[in-house]
Amino acid sequence: MTKRQHALHELLVSERAYASDLARIREVHIPLALAELAVFSDGFCDQLEFALGSLVDGGVGQDCVGELFLRIIPDLEKPYQLYITKHSGALQHLHNLTQTSSLQAYLSHTQSVASSMSHAWDLASLLIKPVQRLLKYPLLLHAIIDETPDSHPDKGNLRQARTMMEEVVRKVNEVRRRAEIIKDVLKSKKKPGAVALSVNLGKLKDKIPPVNEDSEAGQVERMSRELKRIELFAQLFTKNIVDWARSMNKFIGALRTWSIGFGKVIGLSPEQGSKAFEAFLEVVERELMPLCVDLEAIIHERVLREIVYLLKTMNQPYKLLEPMTEQEPLYYHLLSLNVSAKSRPPQALLAASTTYLALRAQLAAELPTYLALLHQGLSISIKRLAYIQTLFWKDVKDKWGELWEMLRVDGELNAGHEETVIVWRSRWMDVNEVFASLNINQSRKIYQEPGPTGSSGTSVHPNLAKMEYPLPQVGRKQSSNMVMERPTHGRNKSGSITSFFKGDKNRGDRVQGSSPVPNLPEPDSRYMSHSNRDQWVTKPAKYSMATCTRFYRKRVIRAFIPSYRSMSMMEKTVCFSVEM
CATH class of the missing domain: 1.20.1270.60 (Arfaptin homology (AH) domain/BAR domain)
Known part of the structure; x- marks a missing residue:
C-alpha cells in the first residue's frame, strides 16, 4: 500500500471511528444529543467509501475525495459551528450538576459501558470528539495532497478543499472565541475592556470617522x-x-x-x-x-x-x-x-x-x-x-x-343610536318644554333700560304693568287708585337731571328753569322722612344715569306701595329688577 493509499484509508477509518463515537454518545449517555452531527457523519462515511473508488473492496474508478469535500463543506460548517460554540457551556453545566447518589451511579454505569466499547474514559472525553474532528480534516487533506501526484485529476479539488476547510476552521474558532467574549460580557458586572490610557476618550470619540451605512458598523x-x-x-x-x-x-x-x-x-x-x-x-x-x-x-x-x-x-x-x-x-x-x-x-x-x-x-x-x-x-x-x-x-x-x-314598545326598531336618540327625545318632550319655559333658561332681557331721549314707546315689564296699589288719602283729593307708570328723564339747561310723573296737573312746584315737578301724592306716614321728595327729585345729578335711575326707582316704589314690607321676595325682585 502506497503512502497515498494509506492517507486515504486513514481518512475513511478515522471517519468510521468518529461516527461510532457519536452513536455511542446517543445510545449510552445522552439519547437526544448530537443528532445532526451523527446523521451527517454516517452519510459522509457512505459517500467517502464511494469516492475512494477502486481503493476499497468493491469500488471502481479513480478516487475523487477532493470533489466530495467541495460538495459537503457548505453543509458541514453550520452543525459544527453550533456544536463547538456550545461545547464549553455544556461541559460547565455537566461539572456544575449536583453530585447526588443517583447521578454518580448513572455516570459510573455509563463510563464502564463506554470504556468497554472505546478508548474514551468518560462523557467529557466523548463530547470533545467533534471539536477534534473538525480540526483534523485540514491535516488529513494536507497529508493526501502531499502524496498525490500533480497529474492526478483530483489534486486541484484537494487543494481547494483544504483551503475551504481551513477557512471553516477559522470561522468556527472565531465564532467560539466571540461566544466566550459575549458570555464574559453578559456575566460580568463590570464594564469590559477597561483600558488605562493617557488618551482622552472624549477626544477619541470626536475623531471617529463617519460610518458607512452598508458596512457592518x-x-x-x-x-x-x-x-x-x-x-x-x-x-x-x-x-x-x-x-x-x-x-x-x-x-x-x-x-x-x-x-x-x-x-x-x-x-x-x-x-x-x-x-x-x-x-x-x-x-x-x-x-x-x-x-x-x-x-x-x-x-x-x-x-x-x-x-x-x-x-x-x-x-x-x-x-x-x-x-x-x-x-x-x-x-x-x-x-x-x-x-x-x-x-x-x-x-x-x-x-x-x-x-x-x-x-x-x-x-x-x-x-x-x-x-x-x-x-x-x-x-x-x-x-x-x-x-x-x-x-x-x-x-x-x-x-x-x-x-x-x-x-321596547310597539313601533320601535333597534336601528342604532340615531333611533335611540329620537325615541328618548320624544319620550321627554314634555319635560323639555317645562324646562324651556322657566325664566332661568330664557336668554331674552326681562327689563329694558330707558333711553336718554325719554321716549314714551319703551315697554314696561308685564309684572309691573299689571300691579295696582291703593294710595293713601292724605290732605288733597286724590284718585283712589293710581297706575304706576314708567318715569321719563330729561336734562335742563344747567345739566341737571329732571324727573317727573304723569300725575295731577294741579301740582305746580317748579325749580330753576326745569320742567314742572309732578304733583306727587303724600307718602305714607311710614315714609314721612321723605317729605323733601321735591328737592330729591329735582336736585342736580351727582351720579351716572344708571345709578340715579336705580336710586329713584327704589324711592318711588317705596313711596307708592304701602304694602312693600309685606311683599314677597319675588315681588320685590320684580319691582327692583333693572336690566343694565
Whole structure:
C-alpha cells in the first residue's frame, strides 16, 4: 500500500471511528444529543467509501475525495459551528450538576459501558470528539495532497478543499472565541475592556470617522436605533392599554353615578320606583361593571405579560451595545496608530479592540433575527388586543340590546343610536318644554333700560304693568287708585337731571328753569322722612344715569306701595329688577 493509499484509508477509518463515537454518545449517555452531527457523519462515511473508488473492496474508478469535500463543506460548517460554540457551556453545566447518589451511579454505569466499547474514559472525553474532528480534516487533506501526484485529476479539488476547510476552521474558532467574549460580557458586572490610557476618550470619540451605512458598523448602528424605537413603542403601547382598560372601568362607574342621580332628579324612591330604571341600573351594576373588571384581568394576563417579557429580552442586546459603544473609540484609535516592530500598541488596547470587533460581529449576526422576532411578537400582541376589544364591545352591545328589547314598545326598531336618540327625545318632550319655559333658561332681557331721549314707546315689564296699589288719602283729593307708570328723564339747561310723573296737573312746584315737578301724592306716614321728595327729585345729578335711575326707582316704589314690607321676595325682585 502506497503512502497515498494509506492517507486515504486513514481518512475513511478515522471517519468510521468518529461516527461510532457519536452513536455511542446517543445510545449510552445522552439519547437526544448530537443528532445532526451523527446523521451527517454516517452519510459522509457512505459517500467517502464511494469516492475512494477502486481503493476499497468493491469500488471502481479513480478516487475523487477532493470533489466530495467541495460538495459537503457548505453543509458541514453550520452543525459544527453550533456544536463547538456550545461545547464549553455544556461541559460547565455537566461539572456544575449536583453530585447526588443517583447521578454518580448513572455516570459510573455509563463510563464502564463506554470504556468497554472505546478508548474514551468518560462523557467529557466523548463530547470533545467533534471539536477534534473538525480540526483534523485540514491535516488529513494536507497529508493526501502531499502524496498525490500533480497529474492526478483530483489534486486541484484537494487543494481547494483544504483551503475551504481551513477557512471553516477559522470561522468556527472565531465564532467560539466571540461566544466566550459575549458570555464574559453578559456575566460580568463590570464594564469590559477597561483600558488605562493617557488618551482622552472624549477626544477619541470626536475623531471617529463617519460610518458607512452598508458596512457592518453601519448596520449595527441602524439596528440599535431600531431596537430603541421598538422599546419606546412597546412602553407607550403598554401605557395606552392600561389607560384604556382603566378608562372603561371609570366610565361605567361614572354611568352608575349618573344613573343614581338621574333617578333622584325624576323623583324615584324605594316607595315609588320604576321597573325600567331598575333594569337600566341592573345592567350597569351587574353586567357592565363586572365586564370591565374582567377586561382588565384579561388584558393583564394575555397582553401585558407578553409585552413585559419582550421588553425583558432587550436587556442582553443592550448589555452588548453599551460596551461596544465604549470600546469603539479605542478601536479607531488603534487603527490610527503608527505600529512598527519597535513601537507596538499596548496589550490592553489590543484587547479592547478585539472585544469591540467580537461584540460588533455578534450583534450584526444576531440582531436581524432578534428584531424580526420582536416585530412578530408585538404584532401578535396588537392582534390579540384587537380581538379582546372586539369581544368586549360585542358583550357591551349584547347587554344594551337585551335591555332595549325589554323596554321596547310597539313601533320601535333597534336601528342604532340615531333611533335611540329620537325615541328618548320624544319620550321627554314634555319635560323639555317645562324646562324651556322657566325664566332661568330664557336668554331674552326681562327689563329694558330707558333711553336718554325719554321716549314714551319703551315697554314696561308685564309684572309691573299689571300691579295696582291703593294710595293713601292724605290732605288733597286724590284718585283712589293710581297706575304706576314708567318715569321719563330729561336734562335742563344747567345739566341737571329732571324727573317727573304723569300725575295731577294741579301740582305746580317748579325749580330753576326745569320742567314742572309732578304733583306727587303724600307718602305714607311710614315714609314721612321723605317729605323733601321735591328737592330729591329735582336736585342736580351727582351720579351716572344708571345709578340715579336705580336710586329713584327704589324711592318711588317705596313711596307708592304701602304694602312693600309685606311683599314677597319675588315681588320685590320684580319691582327692583333693572336690566343694565
